[in-house]
Amino acid sequence: MFLAPTLTVSLPAIVANWQTLRARFVGEECAAVVKANAYGLGAVEVSTALEKAGCHTFFVATIEEGIELREALPDVRILVFHGVQAGEEFAFAAHRLIPVLNSLAQLERWKPIAAEHVHAVSALHIDTAMARMGLEVEEFTALLARDPAVLEATRVGLILSHFACAPEADHALNTEQLKRFNTARALAPSIPASLCNSGGIYLSREYHFDLARPGCSLYGIAPQAPTVNNTVRSASEPLAAGVSEAKGTMSPSNPMQQVATWHAPILATRTLEREQTVGYGATQTLPKGTRIATVASGYADGYLRHLSGHAVGYIGEHQVKLVGRVTMDMLCFDVSHVPESLCHDGAMLTLLGDADGIRVDDVAAAAQTIGYEVLTRIGRRVKRVYT
Amino acid sequence: MFLAPTLTVSLPAIVANWQTLRARFVGEECAAVVKANAYGLGAVEVSTALEKAGCHTFFVATIEEGIELREALPDVRILVFHGVQAGEEFAFAAHRLIPVLNSLAQLERWKPIAAEHVHAVSALHIDTAMARMGLEVEEFTALLARDPAVLEATRVGLILSHFACAPEADHALNTEQLKRFNTARALAPSIPASLCNSGGIYLSREYHFDLARPGCSLYGIAPQAPTVNNTVRSASEPLAAGVSEAKGTMSPSNPMQQVATWHAPILATRTLEREQTVGYGATQTLPKGTRIATVASGYADGYLRHLSGHAVGYIGEHQVKLVGRVTMDMLCFDVSHVPESLCHDGAMLTLLGDADGIRVDDVAAAAQTIGYEVLTRIGRRVKRVYT
Numbered sequence: 001m002f003l004a005p006t007l008t009v010s011l012p013a014i015v016a017n018w019q020t021l022r023a024r025f026v027g028e029e030c031a032a033v034v035k036a037n038a039y040g041l042g043a044v045e046v047s048t049a050l051e052k053a054g055c056h057t058f059f060v061a062t063i064e065e066g067i068e069l070r071e072a073l074p075d076v077r078i079l080v081f082h083g084v085q086a087g088e089e090f091a092f093a094a095h096r097l098i099p100v101l102n103s104l105a106q107l108e109r110w111k112p113i114a115a116e117h118v119h120a121v122s123a124l125h126i127d128t129a130m131a132r133m134g135l136e137v138e139e140f141t142a143l144l145a146r147d148p149a150v151l152e153a154t155r156v157g158l159i160l161s162h163f164a165c166a167p168e169a170d171h172a173l174n175t176e177q178l179k180r181f182n183t184a185r186a187l188a189p190s191i192p193a194s195l196c197n198s199g200g201i202y203l204s205r206e207y208h209f210d211l212a213r214p215g216c217s218l219y220g221i222a223p224q225a226p227t228v229n230n231t232v233r234s235a236s237e238p239l240a241a242g243v244s245e246a247k248g249t250m251s252p253s254n255p256m257q258q259v260a261t262w263h264a265p266i267l268a269t270r271t272l273e274r275e276q277t278v279g280y281g282a283t284q285t286l287p288k289g290t291r292i293a294t295v296a297s298g299y300a301d302g303y304l305r306h307l308s309g310h311a312v313g314y315i316g317e318h319q320v321k322l323v324g325r326v327t328m329d330m331l332c333f334d335v336s337h338v339p340e341s342l343c344h345d346g347a348m349l350t351l352l353g354d355a356d357g358i359r360v361d362d363v364a365a366a367a368q369t370i371g372y373e374v375l376t377r378i379g380r381r382v383k384r385v386y387t
Numbered sequence: 388m389f390l391a392p393t394l395t396v397s398l399p400a401i402v403a404n405w406q407t408l409r410a411r412f413v414g415e416e417c418a419a420v421v422k423a424n425a426y427g428l429g430a431v432e433v434s435t436a437l438e439k440a441g442c443h444t445f446f447v448a449t450i451e452e453g454i455e456l457r458e459a460l461p462d463v464r465i466l467v468f469h470g471v472q473a474g475e476e477f478a479f480a481a482h483r484l485i486p487v488l489n490s491l492a493q494l495e496r497w498k499p500i501a502a503e504h505v506h507a508v509s510a511l512h513i514d515t516a517m518a519r520m521g522l523e524v525e526e527f528t529a530l531l532a533r534d535p536a537v538l539e540a541t542r543v544g545l546i547l548s549h550f551a552c553a554p555e556a557d558h559a560l561n562t563e564q565l566k567r568f569n570t571a572r573a574l575a576p577s578i579p580a581s582l583c584n585s586g587g588i589y590l591s592r593e594y595h596f597d598l599a600r601p602g603c604s605l606y607g608i609a610p611q612a613p614t615v616n617n618t619v620r621s622a623s624e625p626l627a628a629g630v631s632e633a634k635g636t637m638s639p640s641n642p643m644q645q646v647a648t649w650h651a652p653i654l655a656t657r658t659l660e661r662e663q664t665v666g667y668g669a670t671q672t673l674p675k676g677t678r679i680a681t682v683a684s685g686y687a688d689g690y691l692r693h694l695s696g697h698a699v700g701y702i703g704e705h706q707v708k709l710v711g712r713v714t715m716d717m718l719c720f721d722v723s724h725v726p727e728s729l730c731h732d733g734a735m736l737t738l739l740g741d742a743d744g745i746r747v748d749d750v751a752a753a754a755q756t757i758g759y760e761v762l763t764r765i766g767r768r769v770k771r772v773y774t
Contacts, residue, residue, distance in 0.1 A: 002450050003472045036687035036715055036768075061716040062683065062768065063389050081716065082654050082683060085390045086733055103655040105732055131657070131665035131673065131711070132681050132719050138660045164669050173669050267469055268490040270518070273525045278518035282551050282560050286518065294519050296449065296469060300423035300763035305756050306693065324518070328423055328759055329448040329468065332519050345492055346473055369692050372715055376687040377764055381423075381449065 003346055005264040005297045005382045008353075009041045011049040012387070013257040017218050018050055020255060025201050025212045028192070031057035033215030035065060035081065039375040040302075041219060041260060044072040045386050050218075051076055059213050063088050066097040079123055079158075083133070084109050093117045100125050100160065102133035104143065107154050114155040123158040123194075124151070128180040129173055130164050137184050144187055151188055158211065159185060159193045166199030167225040178207055198223040221371040222254035222361050260360065260375065261353030262382065264295035264313075269335065269343050278332065279324020283309070286323060291336045293320070295349045298329040302377035303351060306367040314350040314358065315342050390733055392651040392684045392769045395740075396428045398436040399774070400644040404605050405437055407642060412588050412599045415579070418444035420602030422452060422468065427689075427763040428606060428647060431459040432773050437605075438463055446600050450475050453484040466510055466545075470520070471496050480504045487512050487547065489520035491530065494541050501542040510545040510581075511538070515567040516560055517551050524571050531574055538575055545598065546572060546580045553586030554612040565594055585610040608758040609641035609748050647747065647762065648740030649769065651682035651700075656722065656730050665719065666711020670696070673710060678723045680707070682736045685716040689764035690738060693754040701737040701745065702729050 022030035032055050038046035047058055047069055057077040060066050066080045077098060083106045084092050084099040092099055093113050100123045101107050113120045127134030135143065143150060161181045165171035178195075185193050192210035198217035200207050202224050217223045272290045277283070286292075293315075299305040303326055311322040313333050320333040331351075335343050352358050352374075360371040367374070409417035419442050425433035434445055434456055444464040447453045453467045464485060470493045471479055471486040479486055480500050487510045488494050500507045514521030522530065530537060548568045552558035565582075572580050579597040585604035587594050589611050604610045659677045664670070673679075680702075686692040690713055698709040700720050707720040718738075722730050739745050739761075747758040754761070 002475055002478070004449070004451065036685075040687070061687075062391070064391065064768070085652070085654070088389055091389070103657065103732075106655065127657075129664065129669065130667075131659060131663060131679055132714070132717060133655055136657070136660050139657075164664070164667055171669075173664070265472070267472070268493065268520055270490065270514075270523070270526075272518060273523050276518060277516065277551070277560070280517075280551055282516065282558075292518055298423075299760045300427070300448075302764070305760045327519070328763060330519055345490075373686045373692045376715060377689070377766075379764075380767070381451070 003265045003296070005262065005295075005301060006385050007041075007378055007382045008261045008263070008385045008387060009045070010257070010259050010387050011045065013220070013259045014041075014046055014218050015049055015053045017220065017256045017259070018053060018055060018214070021198065021201050021212065021214045021217060021223075025196065025208060026205050027196075027208045027210045027212060029057060029211045031055065031059060031211055031213045032218060033059045033197075033213050034069065035059060035061035035215070036376045037065070039215065039219045039372060040378045041375065042384050042386070043069055045384075046218075047073055047076070057211065057213075059215075063091060063097065067091070067095050070095045070097065083125075089113045093120050098123055098157075101154060101156070103135070104139070107143075107150060110154045114153060121155045121157040123160055124154075124156045126159060126161045126181065126184040128161045128177040128184075130162055132162075134161065137180050140184050141187065151191065156188070156191060159188060159191050160213075161195050163195070163197055163200055166197055166203065167223065169203055169224060174203060174207070216372055217256050218259075219371075219375055220256050220259040220360055221375075222256065224253070254359070254361065258353065258359055260378075262297070262351040262378065263348040263353075264297040264331065264351055266293045266343060266345055266347045266349060267296050267330070268345060269293045280327060281325060284324055286334070289336070290334055291343070292323065292332050293335045293343050293349065294330050294332050296329065297331055297351060297382065298327050300328045301379040301382050302374075303331060304367040304369065304374065304377070306369070307363070310366040311363070312358065314353075315347065318342070320349070390652045390683070392649065392682075392688060393772050394428075394765055394769045395648045395650070395772045395774060396432070397644070397646050397774050398432065400607070400646045401428075401433055401605050402436055402440045404607065404643045404646070405440060405442060405601070408585065408588050408599065408601045408604060408610075412583065412595060413592050414583075414595045414597045414599060416444060416598045418442065418446060418598055418600045419605060420446040420584075420600050421456065422446060422448035422602070423763045424452070426602065426606045426759060427765050429771050429773070430456055432771075433605075434460055434463070444598065444600075446602075450478060450484065454478070454482050457482045457484065470512075476500045480507050485510055485544070488541060488543070490522070491526070494530075494537060497541045501540060508542045508544040510547055511541075511543045513546060513548045513568065513571040515548045515564040515571075517549050519549075521548065524567050527571050528574065538578065543575070543578055546575060546578050547600075548582050550582070550584055550587055553584055553590065554610065556590055556611055561590060561594070603759055604643050605646075606758075606762055607643050607646040607747055608762075609643065611640070641746070641748065645740065645746055647765075649684070649738040649765065650735040650740075651684040651718065651738055653680045653730060653732055653734045653736060654683050654717065655732060656680045667714060668712060671711055673721070676723070677721060678730070679710065679719050680722045680730050680736065681717050681719050683716065684718055684738060684769065685714050687715045688766040688769050689761075690718060691754040691756065691761065691764070693756070694750070697753040698750070699745070701740075702734065705729070707736070
């Protein structure tokens with residue numbers, strides 16, 4: 001094994017988060033969303049651990065993700081958010097994948113498969129605000145009027161919709177979506193329903209229905225937008241502020257365990273022999289005597305370039321600041337105040353990780369994005385290690 | 388094969404870009420930088436095409452990238468920017484990889500290998516402005532004073548340094564770096580030297596030296612920062628502006644051929660039955676009757692979430708605007724003005740590509756980043772296709 005950055009994924013933390021979400025959910029079943037390779041953390045490993053903990057239903061985005069998961073887990077339910085495309089019908093049946101039917105065309109596409117295979121069930125997506133995929137309520141109403149048997153003919157076993165603003169508990173759109181979803185449900189009251197993502201589970205019980213499908217919070221992302229002094233926290237605050245909050249008032253608002261820790265090895269250290277600018281674009285000037293550690297990770301590994309100027313790492317207990325811009329394969333940190341004995345070549349610097357106080361939501365805020373993007377973009381040069 | 392997004396990589400365009408760069412470079416040899424999996428486009432495929440075109444020297448970032456490339460190309464020179472770490476020495480020798488020695492520690496680490504293996508050569512990195520890796524000029528001077536045989540003992544065959552601001556031809560740091568590099572070179576004048584990246588090749592001849600090592604421009608990124616009315620273009624302009632410039636005055640300033648085209652299949656289309664907000668956060672309101680096409684790509688595929696609100700695609704000749712936020716696995720475009728016959732399920736929408744006028748630098752500008760990050764982050768669900 002060569003020295004390389006590592007992403008240590010705590011499967012027990014994911015299981016604990018799933019149990020936390022399940023305990024809060026008042027409906028029948030808590031599923032798990034493992035699309036995009038379980039948000040970059042490894043769909044097979046994560047799903048295998050969750051199945052052992054009692055999770056039976058998994059959601060992926062694409063048919064290829066579904067087939068990969070089916071090979072690892074022969075006995076679970078696997079739903080595919082993108083639904084069924086022309087030419088994919090038989091592969092869905094052969095791998096016992098459940099398409100989330102998102103349009104009239106997808107419903108029609110599934111009818112012959114449902115007629116032919118008794119195990120070929122589907123889910124139906126009702127759009128209540130996203131305008132992305134799914135039937136609008138009006139469209140669903142009109143469909144049932146002209147084709148009353150369509151739900152049996154496509155063997156719909158679940159009706160689902162998708163929140164647009166669930167992390168903001170007081171957003172007016174939540175109640176509007178609930179109303180629209182209930183209108184749709186009233187047209188097919190015997191079919192189980194699913195509305196809640198992670199955020200939805202932290203809304204009141206009327207939102208819960210039968211099946212929850214958390215994703216982000218399994219991986220440590222807060223289910224609700226963090227609030228500071230009762231205002232939703234801006235995504236443009238620098239990470240340093242986020243980190244100090246995380247150790248103070250902010251962290252308790254996220255009930256999830258941190259799941260992923262990213263370590264990057266030190267490639268070299270040096271002490272500046274003169275005051276000088278550092279990095280691409282010469283954006284920052286550092287004084288003579290500054291000691292810099294360069295580590296093996298960069299934006300090609302998913303350390304977002306927007307973190308330039310806004311990020312910190314840890315060496316042991318010592319917080320260190322990123323200096324200069326994020327580059328493709330390397331990051332530089334000011335380690336002037338860290339004991340030299342901790343800064344040798346090959347020593348690991350923490351870029352992300354709970355034990356050291358860098359939560360994924362804080363990294364996201366520093367890069368003006370969301371934790372989902374931080375996790376899903378961690379690249380293949382970062383070796384996954386599972387605990 | 389299932390319907391999936393594709394990244395079509397033109398190997399002839401990469402070869403043509405390399406030839407353009409080589410023709411402009413006045414030194415002996417033009418190498419190629421293929422680190423980070425050739426900026427996400429496929430290191431083995433790209434390097435194999437370049438070798439056939441006459442390229443003999445390749446640069447990667449890590450030893451693992453070097454080993455992967457060595458397996459494909461037994462006869463080329465492969466240099467590893469990260470240098471040699473403790474425990475990697477014998478793997479470097481076994482795979483005939485050339486470490487870029489970045490510190491006194493790395494020099495010491497290489498001495499026993501150079502002593503033992505006659506083919507074990509190295510490169511030496513002199514830092515002239517980045518403060519990231521490499522010996523400072525003062526450090527190099529002191530080293531030669533106390534260990535005059537060190538370059539022979541480590542068999543240094545190339546001295547290199549790295550520009551901080553080469554895309555800005557008039558940046559004062561360029562001349563300062565040149566001066567420092569010449570100071571270092573004067574201490575070892577018989578050893579070939581390398582300073583130029585893509586941008587450097589477009590600086591004057593005094594910067595060129597013996598070996599150039601272009602990276603970004605092989606993949607279609609402009610070697611020099613684009614200028615509009617003689618001012619460097621801001622990275623915060625929206626893509627729509629960038630695209631119209633690309634068809635007007637800006638594009639001619641980039642002599643490189645576009646290399647990569649990203650197509651995403653339409654999963655479903657729909658017409659809004661009411662005026663409504665769209666997407667996460669309900670950030671945008673669209674009128675009744677708007678037709679939306681949802682395609683299979685998202686930030687998990689490297690379509691940067693910072694493009695939300697700033698991006699366009701193409702369906703054939705029709706430019707379409709991204710609506711709502713970029714989501715993990717899907718993007719929505721307003722296709723109200725596109726003929727329905729072009730918007731069927733499975734039809735491909737262009738997210739990136741020269742033929743349709745979306746250059747990688749324009750996408751980068753819209754996301755307030757650089758083309759390097761756009762390319763290196765395109766994910767594994769996007770199937771690479773080579774022409």
